[in-house]
Amino acid sequence: MDAWLRSRADVRAQRGLVRGTEPQTGLVDLASNDYLGLAGDPRLAAAAAEAVARYGTGARASRVVCGTTGAHQELERQLCLLTGQETSLAFSSGYTANLGVVTALGGPGTLMIHDAHVHASLRDGIRLSRSPAVAVAHQDIAGIRAALAGRTQPRAVVVLESIYSVLGDAAPLAEAAALCAEFDALLLVDEAHGIGVAGAGRGAVHAAGLAGAAHVAVTATLSKALGSQGGAVLGSALLREHLVNTARTFIFDTALAPAAAAAAGEAARIVLAEPGLARRVLENAAALARRCGTQLAAGAVQSIPVGSAERAASLAAGLRAAGVAVGCFRPPSVPDGVSRLRLTARANLTKAELEQAAGAVALAVGDAAGNAVAGDRVAGGPVAGTADRAGAMA
Ligand SMILES: Cc1ncc(COP(=O)(O)O)c(C=O)c1O
Incomplete structure (x- = not known):
């Protein structure tokens, strides 16, 4: 194994691909x-310290055993107030939220249609779900329509990011949601880079008037604009109930630490108030x-x-x-x-x-x-040379 590890390290060094953790x-x-x-922000630190004093440093168990605390409940309430969604469910990271919801919705009967630039966690979820999948070119609404129109599966999920983590451009959410309504599909929007930033902080889905729509669900991370750690899925009560009972990264994972939940809840309150x-x-x-x-x-x-x-x-x-x-x-x-x-x-x-x-x-x-790479555009429209994205580290 060591010889192989050394050879992989050499290849990375030759290609300028070495990453560090300093x-x-x-x-x-x-x-x-x-x-x-x-x-x-000292207000998040105070909320976290209070949660540690009250609940301890660890959640002690999965949410479905005895890991849920008042901090988790308050976080989920604040996330709903911020985003205008009916329910929210906190996960231990944005990564596990994406993995959990995609695998819980997927399977052979669900076609997964995703933009080629969606985050590694969504792509990993699609792979793990064993769903048939179509990757459409970045921002290709016509490609999404064609995939929906040609589907043979009873269900379909269209997976996008509201603001793309690496390119920074915004997804055409209104058009995608209209297509999903037309073809009886679910639009799943990762708002990791939208919440706290777009729509006066309430996210791009809220700004597009899609919060609470039955055919739209959202995932979020608590570790970017919300300054903490963790993730969440937001949507209907029916979706939440399904995830509590079937999302493996929710059931088989210790709950988010109460301090992180309390800090993120306080952040959501601040974003809405300010x-x-x-x-x-x-x-x-x-x-x-x-x-x-x-x-x-x-x-x-x-x-x-x-x-x-x-x-x-x-x-x-x-x-x-x-x-x-x-x-x-x-x-x-x-x-x-x-x-x-x-x-x-x-x-x-x-x-x-x-x-x-x-x-x-x-x-x-x-x-x-x-002189950006020829044809490369940031806000809207196709981006040259980015037809497929193997993963992201944002
Ligand atoms: C678009 C997107 N989704 C999900 C994640 C994962 O979130 P987390 O870091 O909370 O696991 C990230 C970044 O890390 C991201 O950029």
Whole structure:
């Protein structure tokens, strides 16, 4: 085994694909998903500390045994208030929420139709579900229609992200929902990068007037804009009941730690009460795009195609040396030849941080930002060279 592990490490090194886990401190953060700056908010810390004092550090068991606490119930209530959904069910991560709902809805009788760019957790869920599956090209509504029209299975689920984690563009939710209504299918929208950012923080599904629609369900992570840890599925009471009884990542997993649930519940309350937070992240994203010379995306993510994995890694290292942390997306997170730098805006970026970071990025990527890979567009429309995505690390 060691010889094989060494040979795999050598191949990664040759291809510029080595990833690391070192802490990155003292840098201007354009890499994290803490879009609203809530991960460091004292109100979340106080909610978490209170939950530890009250319930202990661990949940002790699965939710269906004795792992549910008042913190979980309050979190689920706050998520419903924020998103306008009828029910919500908290999972221990966004990854397990996606895996759980897709496998619980899937099987041989359910056709899974998904955008080629959906997150690795959704793709893994589709694989595990043993459903027949169709990957449509990114943002290809006509492809979704064709797959729905040609289906032979009794059920179908269309799987999209509201704001795509790597490209930063927005899905055409209204058109997709209309198609699902027409063909009696369920639209499953991963709002990992939408909640807290789009629709005054209430998410893109709410903004599209689709919250509570019977043919639309949502998944969320609590670990990005909500500054905590965990995930959730939001939708009808019927869906929640099905998941509690069949979603394997809900049943066979210890419940989310009460402290994480309490912090996320407090974050959801803050996002709803303070819509200025979502406004600020979008303003900072626009300022960042303007100063870096990139195209404005739909949410907090700016995606700059830079070509090879080696080039992406060397640009990211150069930016690190200049005091700026950016996301560096290489295969398998993106297809070969379209590696990217991913910049994320935060509501709490200071003007000085923004100027320092944007100056360094503009200098480093120069023509990469201005001369994006031919045909590459960020907001809406097809993106060149991205027909399939093997997974994501966002
Ligand atoms: C689109 C998307 N869905 C799901 C996840 C998984 O969420 P979590 O990190 O909470 O497991 C992520 C990122 O990690 C993501 O970007």
